[in-house]
Amino acid sequence: MQEQTIPDRLKISPFLIFYVIMAMQIGLGALDYQRIIAKDAGYDAWISIVFAGTCLHIIVWMIYKIAKIVNGDIVTAHMYVAGNLIGKVLSFPFIFYFLLHSLASLRTLFEILQVWIFPTLNLFWFSLGYMLLSMYVVFGGLRTVVGIAFFSLVLPAFLVFTFFPNLLYSNFESLLPIFDHSVKDLIKGSFHMSLPFIGFEVVLFLYPFIKESQKSEKWAHLGLLATTFLYTILAILTFAFFSEGQLQKVMWPTLMMWKIFKLSFVERFEFIGIAFWNLIILPNVCISIWIGSRLVKRIFKIRQKKGVYLLIIAQLGMITFIHTREEINLLNSLMAKVGFAFTMLYIPLLFIAVYIVKKVKKK
């Protein structure tokens, strides 16, 4: 089934999957998920995060099973199940999935920049700059893309410590009583976690590019675990810091919490946080563009560089049409729904299909 073998020098070490997954997950929705999940599940919402995280481990396990059986990425899996032509047709929508992912990440970033720092930021020129930067990254190949993912986690890591001063003003009793909400509410909360959690599914696309691919499964699970842990802690900190009513009125709770930290030469830390958010979003965009262009290459058999140009032009064209808060909200909720459908519904289906085909082929 493997169409082309990828030379070893282009592959990435298995443990880097840890960073890829974390970098891809943290980005969309990470600044405001506390508010959204608390709407349904109240201050029990942290249970929703843990529950969602646990479910995703099963999906990751399925992803690795699929990849192992077909020995390749999702396009190979589709061809394995449905043959060459239909396999390609089935893979086609995923180009748009990743286009949407990078569009949503980018537009959300610009929204924050516009609200917080530069109200007059010219959307087109900044997007153009950002796209040229992403192009430079993607042209460096997957190793460079993963490198950016790595640094986007390591360099801003110090920002995590800037949340600790909030403990002085926190009241953890507001989390009590635990299990105050119905199971239905908690599951609704978990559903809303899909936007901050999606991104781990990239493994299904990157699989052929991982050295000793099966060894990376451990790292994929660890990455998912680390994200779940980070989100849970951050949610608990947020819930202890804001009252339930106030939280609903705060647009980006994560940014608001940065405001508390203060040094003798820096007063408003969220400015530094937002500046670094640029770097945190960059791998989201770059990985998306890389995968999207890779899919274009595999489906239409054209050079990957052309795919990159196509995606970038499409994105530049679309981003200027999204102006209002409602439109951005719509974009994000669309992304959340599509992401949920892909990860929680489509992947199990594909898993079952691959399994059946495997049984049939054996006979």
Next chain:
Amino acid sequence: MKKGWFQNKNGQGDTEQKNATQTLAKSKDFTKTCYYNQKTNIDFCLTYLTTLVDEKIIEQSILSSLLAGDFHSINDIKKIMPLYDVQICNDPSKIEENLCSGYVLLTIETEEKNYGLIAAKKEIVRALSPPEVEISVVGPKEAFVESIATNLNLIRRKLPVKELVIEEFTIGRLSKTKIAILHIEGITNQENINTVRQRLKDIEFDDISDSSYIVQIISDNSNSPFPQLLDTERPDRVAAVLAEGMIAICVDGSPQVLITPTTLVNFFSSFEDYYLNWIIASFFRLLRMFAVTFSILITPLYVAVLTYHYEIIPHDLLSTLITSRRIVPFPPILEAITLELTIELLREAGARLPTKVGQTIGIVGGIVIGTASVEAGLTSNILLILVALAALASFTTPVYKMSNTIRLLRFPFLLFAQLWGLVGIVFCVCIVLTHLIRLTSLGRPFLDPFYPPRWQDLKDSLLMLPFKERSMRPQFLRTENPYRFSKKKASVKKDIDE
């Protein structure tokens, strides 16, 4: 002279050779003298370029033995000549090349095919001197000189083992520069050596006058502001990196030896670090890293904060800042660029002028211009302090070429800071970061050990752990023998009072 100055008449390449000799004969220093040995009744001629040969050798060794010795044919010269480099050959194409590198040509009327080539080079060698760029307080005080023979001797003495292999060849159509590749057999990765050899042999440039030419020609990415080959003038450093599994390239006529493959951290480690206690050395390295970050970012941060983000500064500090630039009529970016350029001017003027004048210019420029511009209200004194500190910090980089890069990097950062404030600075960080990730040295990642993250190599990067911990050679070199010593022996755990 009409028939040509050597007696080979039957060679195929005769006309070409004649042309070559006619060209040679145009030079004033071309000499051909004929002599007669009375003992054996033989006429012989010596041909050489006077500027290249040592006349003492000709007088005392060559002529005396040829005139008075038992000399019948060319083949006798090996017996009678008290010199070590005496060749007898019959290939006319070698003559020109050897004449141009200080050989004396011996021809006899009776023998047409054979001639002798006797080395009588005039060696002009500068005496060893202490290093001038990579100065160290502790450690050896000898530096490379311009002669490749001396340099190889210095390295050989530090590594007196049979595994040290020296390959030599000549490149450059005009300069005929001798180049030596050094590596240690059994440690250095063969693939790396092949790459270096191939790249050097592919050099087409006609005049290679220094090792820096080679750096620019064989770099993986010559459009990068970052140097990808390290040049050093310290034999101890070369010996140390050879033992780690790197490759050294000596170039004749250049007092700098090249080291490859390198990583970014190599450019920030002074070799003196290795002579110091690991705690002190680690502190110095961290200090240098801080200095570099500070040097690149501080003026852009000033511009970004004062142009866009007043809110980020606490109230007390803000009033100090505002007071200092209350009467300055320019926007921060103009102020910063002017000051940065002034500092660069001072540096460039200091570098071009003779040492003593240069120092004076530095003092005049630094103190007079600085103070005057603040008093005239053209710049704020806080920015003046920052710019001066940034310049100072950029000089802490131990490798000269890297410190140039760092000073240059400040300007794009300034532009982005003006464009998009803090966001612009992070944007520019992303660009530099991507560039560094993409950069390779001899195909090995330049950003190792940070990316790809390699724990083993981190032990000698930002920090420098004690010798006990550094049992492995750098992983990015893919050495054939990764262990410097067996670690088990070194780590015997002791209990109290044992």
